Amino acid sequence: DTAVSQTPKYLVTQMGNDKSIKCEQNLGHDTMYWYKQDSKKFLKIMFSYNNKELIINETVPNRFSPKSPDKAHLNLHINSLELGDSAVYFCASSQELWNTEAFFGQGTRLTVV
Amino acid sequence: GEDVEQSLFLSVREGDSSVINCTYTDSSSTYLYWYKQEPGAGLQLLTYIFSNMDMKQDQRLTVLLNKKDKHLSLRIADTQTGDSAIYFCAENPGYNKLIFGAGTRLAVHP
Numbered sequence: 499d500t501a502v503s504q505t506p507k508y509l510v511t512q513m514g515n516d517k518s519i520k521c522e523q524n525l526g527h528d529t530m531y532w533y534k535q536d537s538k539k540f541l542k543i544m545f546s547y548n549n550k551e552l553i554i555n556e557t558v559p560n561r562f563s564p565k566s567p568d569k570a571h572l573n574l575h576i577n578s579l580e581l582g583d584s585a586v587y588f589c590a591s592s593q594e595l596w597n598t599e600a601f602f603g604q605g606t607r608l609t610v611v
Numbered sequence: 612g613e614d615v616e617q618s619l620f621l622s623v624r625e626g627d628s629s630v631i632n633c634t635y636t637d638s639s640s641t642y643l644y645w646y647k648q649e650p651g652a653g654l655q656l657l658t659y660i661f662s663n664m665d666m667k668q669d670q671r672l673t674v675l676l677n678k679k680d681k682h683l684s685l686r687i688a689d690t691q692t693g694d695s696a697i698y699f700c701a702e703n704p705g706y707n708k709l710i711f712g713a714g715t716r717l718a719v720h721p
Binding site: 546 | 638646648652653654655656659699708709710711713714
């Protein structure tokens with residue numbers, strides 16, 4: 499059983515398109531996150547949600563909109579994709595506080611052409 | 612400010628010990644973490660240390676924390692080829708997020 503699963507694993511799309519990445523966790527955690535890993539492997543948080551409520555939005559462009567239909571899901575919608583959006587996007591979950599283990603999904607490699 | 616720094620590369624011979632170093636900036640971080648990322652894979656939590664500890668050992672892994680200098684290290688004993696990966700140091704300054712370093716790419720050669 500995969501604890502944190504993301505789909506799709508790979509996504510290639512043209513500039514200007516709108517795309518979504520889905521994330522689900524079956525751990526019963528209250529908090530979910532989206533991280534972006536750039537080509538230099540640098541990881542930076544984008545969003546965190548706790549019980550479906552947005553907690554952190556780290557100066558991410560408005561083209562990125564997370565949606566949490568329930569606390570087991572946190573989807574990422576990206577509008578008007580740009581070349582600079584190409585990266586690996588990781589979903590993660592943890593108990594309410596970060597002071598416990600965080601589980602990461604396998605990542606979604608987004609390539610914008 | 613929030614900043615975690617690591618050296619980018621480390622090359623060791625199989626069977627030797629590896630030591631990966633990290634410095635962090637936020638003294639309020641309660642926990643400090645080491646994550647491992649294998650090629651094409653997600654992040655796997657290796658170990659973490661509570662800020663009131665100065666050492667934690669878990670099989671081949673030893674974490675040392677110098678809170679005064681805000682320095683964290685990960686020692687891998689008897690390094691194997693399967694240990695080749697990128698190792699990320701991370702701190703949590705509260706606020707429900709982790710701050711990651713840039714990652715240290717460990718290469719293990721025969």
